[in-house]
Amino acid sequence: MKLPFLLVLSAFSGTAWANTVELGQIEVYGKKQAEQLAVERKSRAQIEQELIRDSSDLVRYSVDVGISDGGRHNKGFAMRGVEANRVGINIDGVALPDMEENSLYGRYGNFNSARQSIDPELVRDIEIVKGADSFQAGSGALGGAVNYRTLNAQDLLLPGQRFGAMLKSGYGSRNREWTNTLGVGAHTGRFDMVLLYSQRRGHETESAVKGDDTYGSARGLPDPSKHRYHSYLAKFGFQIDEAQRIGASVNGQQGSRYTKEYSYALFGSQWRDADDKHSRFNGNLHYEWMPDSAWLALLRADADYQKTGLDAVNYKGTRNWNTQVPELDEIYDRRINSAYKRLSLRLDSQPLRWGGEHILSFKVFLSRRDFETVNYDTIGVGRSWQQQTMSTIQYPMKTTQTGFSLLDNITWNRVFSGRIGARYDHEKVAPKDLNAPCSTACLDEGKPAGNSFSNWNGLIGLNAQLNPAWQIGYTLSSGHRVPTASEMYFTFTNPYGTWQSNPDLKAERSITHTLSLQGKGAAGDLDVNIYQSRYRDFLVEQEQIIATPNPYYDQCAWYGCPQYDQTPKHQMVNLDKARISGIEFTGRLNLYRLLPVGEGWKLSGGLGYSKGKLSNETSLLSIQPLKAIIGLDYEQPEGRWGVFSRMTYRGEKKPGDAKVTEISGSRGNLVQNVVTYPWLNSSATVFDVYGYYKPLKTLTLRAGVYNLFDRKYHTWDSLRGINANSTTNSVDRAGKGLARFYAPGRNFALALEYKF
Template sequence: MKYKKSILPSAITIALSGQAFGQTIQTLEKTVVKSQSIERDAVVEVLSSEELALRQVDNFEDLVKLVPGVSVSKGDDRWGASGFNIRGLDEDRVAINVDGVPQGETLKYESGQAYGYFKGSRNGVDIEALKSVEIVKGADAILSGNGSLAGAVNMTTKDPDDFLSYQGDDSGFAIKAGYSGENSETMTSLTAANRTGALESLIIYTYRDGNEFENYDMNGADIEGSAREIPDPQDTKLNSVLAKLIYEISPDNEIGFVGTYYKTKVITDTQSFNGGWYSNRVGNDISKTTRVGVFHKYEGETALFDKITTALNKQSIDFAANTSQHARFGFGGGITTDEDRVDTRAFNQDLFQVTVDLEKSFKFAQQKHKLVYGAEILNKDYENSQVRKSNSILNDKGWVESSSQALIPKSEADIYTLYALDTFNLGKTTQARLGARYDHYTYNAKADENYSDESGTLGEISFSMATWTAGIEQALNDSFSIEMGVSTGFRAPTIEDMYTTSGTLDDWNEVPNADLKAEYSTNYDVALVGEFSKGSFRLGTFFSKYKDFIDSEKRQGINTNTGETDPDGFFVNFNSDTVEIKGIEFSADLNLSRTFDLTPGLKTRVQAAYTSGENSEDTPIYSIQPFNLTWGISYDQPEGNWGVHTYASYTAGKEDKDSFTIDENGEKTYPLYSSNAATIIDLTGYYNITESLRLVAGVYNVTDKEYYRWDSVRFVDQGDMRPGIGVTDNGIKRYSEAGRNLGVNVSYKF
């Protein structure tokens, strides 16, 4: 077929050309990144499936391990990843798209996190299904959409012709098996692709079976309660299916179908939660993401477009957290509760999306223009429920079912989007970009049997957002250029942001606020870029300004029933003052073989990122990651039969001056635990036993360093997903990262 197959709805992602079997892709992050002739004003890192395979990437933490300034937001191993952290902002403030389809929103219910019952996460795609991953640093509303305040992660799934010859009838099959020592996970992936006449097909099935992620010392105290030093026992199972059918109507015209299925089941014996009132707690959590879509592509020179892509997608994300435990407590010296419980908290998100994306090249006033533009219609439905089944030994009623107020009301969102981005030349050495986007949101929240509208705030809410981007690239000579860009992003308030509530009219704990504005960011990037025959580099600085940042604060108010001031106060979300984040980023590639006249195939790469930021009260942004630097040296045999790659990653420790909060009395509060400075070395290698059979193996944390990630420990003293028992004695050890561990996989293609 004439062009590579990929779905390009609301976001336009990087499509990588095929690579030799034994080669990796090292893409220097640049302000201007070309993707099918499309350029943008953002710093972008592109990772191909080939690079992910050689690094044995099994999860999203592995994915961003060597990308400074980017990490994975994580609560604990029961809930897994809740999104990405880019340039100091995380979770819903970083957009996540798969084939242009937005992924789920988080649902954390801040006031209930201490009980550890529920945390809805965002991601629903397996690494083996991905062709490429585009990591965008900086605001990117034009191409990445809602949530791209600080950046975006845009993923593209594989296509049939990734496994087939360029043309003609053909079939391709692949089998891959792997083992990861950090969580004793075994993985099996099966792929089948076919082209018969004008019809192409693909199916990829992946199964993973693993245990808890190890900490540094798995011989630590294996006890129950807050002093537990090793992770809670866990059993995880994952099933993933990607299926595609593409029919070529003509060389420039095709129609396709895509279907995905992603299901995880995680059983966690949460022994660290046992103690005091609760015992025998076990979490049984199921997350399922399904998507079906159809798309049509047509290439032909018309007055309006040279290429048009239309797509319809229907996605459903269902998450159920089931917690069984025994509860025994009382007040006034007597036992008031002694029962077995099963609590089920479900969060369902359904999405229907229609997108039209167009590309047009033309000449105007002697200037060459590349215009991409399009529209999107998006409908989202949200529903949450909380159900408890209890069996009390204090009476003989048996199992009794009851429902609690849902965390959010049943809601619907209708979203309409228009966007355009034009790239054009200004003379022979200057290139410019201008883009704009318009989004209109209508939320409709209703009371039902799961959510009563005691506060009287439910109803229909509408608002609009306009975002834009502008950039310029000026060549100084044949080797150096200056890149400057201004980009904007936004995050619409979520249903949780607006309607989170707890307590009653007599005594509110958390009050809803349906008048929230969308968060808005403006990002400035300036960089010096050098490109030479032996390597390249980029030295850049950025400054990001955020307004209407959604935050929570404790307030005093009048009790609506008594007319008196509530002595305990209540929490409410509000749009805060300006937040500012700035930083420096550096990356460089050097061909060592050319530089020192050595055997071909020896290369090195260095990347570093430093970020700092504070709000209007000069309080540091808690989620900003410490300084990080990675250095890699790789050797790939010129014939591509084998290669060895070494990666060293240095992360500074988190300092108190960068991680304090200010309480309601104006006093500084510092974290109980911080991350430590650490240099971690990984060593991987591959060997092509035959043209079709490849072995990849790696040793990770080679020096067996004990270290803690800031994203793993920063919530401990805030009670996020840790109950009142928290962490005592040496219990913090269970949040350390894995020591030296091994990984291996074998793949066979035929």
């Protein structure tokens, strides 16, 4: 631990050389505005340089940010101690739908519980906002948000071009994935457009350790899989006159991942193949007016539409006892569909002088989201009694939302600036009529009552520019998350457990305080953030042990069987409070400003550490262990080539920070205890090297070698996704199955891009 920590500190040692090195001047006069704190930005150049191909690549060099890894299904991001639906994901300002999952179906893996996403090939920049951000992102941004913006025409054009095209091909060895992209763009002054198509095809991500090639939870190799994803983007814009512009865009993705689940663990001869499918379509129409006005700078009206689908087609059966050949018995086709429509209006003011300079931004919006599940199950495949049924696990839902927000960007003088904002959201959830037959427990409860949620969120940011190089700031922000349909309305009854609905749930709430220090100048830059996030009305699945009459007591009483069975009851409740505190800093030094080395040498570093727990003495497993990064880079001044190196230290998860509840015992004598999570990662240090070379201004070759020294290690995100009581993504008691959860060993990535 000591070496990486000292190396990271050395990345910022230049800040202590104030007597000999002055940071460059930063002009803060005029319309200098307060910046949003604790925001990490990835530009198009960084996305390409770091060979970012998915969400795990995106956070590879981010401190205090992880992913929510569920095995077959990536469930989003983890930051500020929370994950999945508690971290918003937006594409061009439109939120992706929440993941819908309950612990019952999560054990069996029959549903596709992944979070929707966007291919980085379609993206021009990414913002990772750390801390509560419902003022900007709405419901779901309890711990932060990840905001994607799609490519524009200029991103595909060379300098001076009006028309252009791009061809790109890439390969990654860790999952034998090929990526091929074709795009065209035009920018003629009044008209601009971009068309882009990208395809990915690959296999399972390899593990650094080769375990046993067997069946069941003791399997030591990743389950074989194949995937193919298709992504597309189209944008058109037209400048009507100097003040008016209209535009339209569509982007989306569809694809499937077919997995031979050799690690499936129901009982010995059972097998399952899973075909996880996803589809997403986003469309937008907008109008902009920038009048010659003393008070109005911009009017923008948007109409957005989004349609998503998550399917899981499960092929199940048994292996012939003699030949071990799989025989198909059942096909479970489980579908989750959602549709979203939104109208919004935005008004931005010109600078207004009321005891300082104010720039106001007002937004008003109206939206509707529809959600449903439907199952198409076929049993007795190939038999005379083959039968297909259609069903659903809960009532379809309609959610309507109205709201508005007002933001004031203030500049009082050359030193002080600020951001003050307020937002109101009203969301009404209303069950619709059943779209298919439902379970007995679902029907017994009848059509549930609706619910409504009214939430105010705010933002206060104050900055002080101490001198041209140094700035301190404070931000107070809030967040909320409305419960999902599954959390409120799912119900199921079974002798081995009961899942009870709770339509009276409240929205989760969060508040984040952030203190920051920023330094920017010719010698480099430094960002230090100290934060505390508080959560209340935290939604957890409460497990209680209940006694139910044993239906077979009269027949087995003389055997000594219990009159009452003890079974766990599961219900979502607003139970806990949580508090997470931490510190993170990142920095970059231009070494040629400090040392006798050539221009282009840079030293970078980062450190993230956080700690916290729930009010019931259990832990938030999504809190990331300590992570430290240091990099040494060289980029040729003319931009012809560059080489970048990264050393990443991943800290261990300590037992005291991984406490969970566990129910154990027999059917008639169950006990609930707080125990240490059984699978903890050890610390590891990993080295990466990547770079680019441009033999021509139109041609760029990029390459990277990751885990250069072939380190064998687990990430905390992969281990905490293991489901102990599950038929999928589980391990055996002896721990042999942990071999398939190792991070990839030494691997490489290549990309070739040609613009013309």
